[in-house]
Amino acid sequence: MSESGHIEEPKKFSPKDPPKLNPPKEDPIAMEDLAKCDGTHSSHPTYVAIMGTVFDVSGNTAYSPNNPYHIFAGKDASRALAQSSLKPQDCTPEWEDLPDKEKGVLKDWFTFFSKRYNIVGKVQQ
Numbered sequence: 842m843s844e845s846g847h848i849e850e851p852k853k854f855s856p857k858d859p860p861k862l863n864p865p866k867e868d869p870i871a872m873e874d875l876a877k878c879d880g881t882h883s884s885h886p887t888y889v890a891i892m893g894t895v896f897d898v899s900g901n902t903a904y905s906p907n908n909p910y911h912i913f914a915g916k917d918a919s920r921a922l923a924q925s926s927l928k929p930q931d932c933t934p935e936w937e938d939l940p941d942k943e944k945g946v947l948k949d950w951f952t953f954f955s956k957r958y959n960i961v962g963k964v965q966q
C-alpha cells in the first residue's frame with residue numbers, strides 16, 4: 842500500500858526481460874559533465890537525468906545521435922518527459938510548477954527508467 846492508499850502494481854512499466862541493475866549511485870554529477878554525456882563523445886557514456894537522478898542509457902540506441910530520443914541525452918529532461926514533448930526548449934530540469942497530471946507522467950517515466958537503467962549519480966545543484 843502506498844502513501845496515497847493505492848495498491849501499487851509491482852509490475853508497472855517492467856521490461857519483459859528485466860536487466861540486472863547495479864545498486865544506485867549518489868555520485869554528484871555536474872551539469873557540464875552531464876552535457877558531455879549526450880552520445881556524441883565516444884569516450885563518454887550516454888546519460889539522461891530525471892528529477893536530478895542520472896540514468897546511464899548507453900545501451901539504448903534510441904538516445905544516440907539521429908535517433909528520436911537523442912534530444913533527452915546529456916540533459917535533465919524532466920519537463921519534456923512530464924509534458925510528452927520532444928522540443929529542445931522543454932528539455933529542462935524544472936518540473937515542480939507543473940500540474941499534478943504531468944507530475945504523474947513524470948513519476949511514471951522515473952519508474953520506467955528505474956527498471957531499465959543504472960542510476961549513476963545525482964545532478965549537482
Ligand code: HEM
Binds near residue numbers: 923924
Ligand atoms: C508518434 C509518437 C510516438 C511514437 C509512435 C512513440 C513510440 C515509442 C515506442 C515504440 C517506444 C518503445 C517502447 C518500449 O520500449 O516499451 C517508445 C519509447 C519512448 N518514448 Fe516514444 N513515441 C512517440 C512519442 C513520444 C514523445 C512525444 C515522447 C516525449 C516524452 C516520447 C518519449 C519516449 C521515451 C522516453 C521512451 C523510452 C525509450 C527507452 O528508454 O526505452 N515518445 N516510444
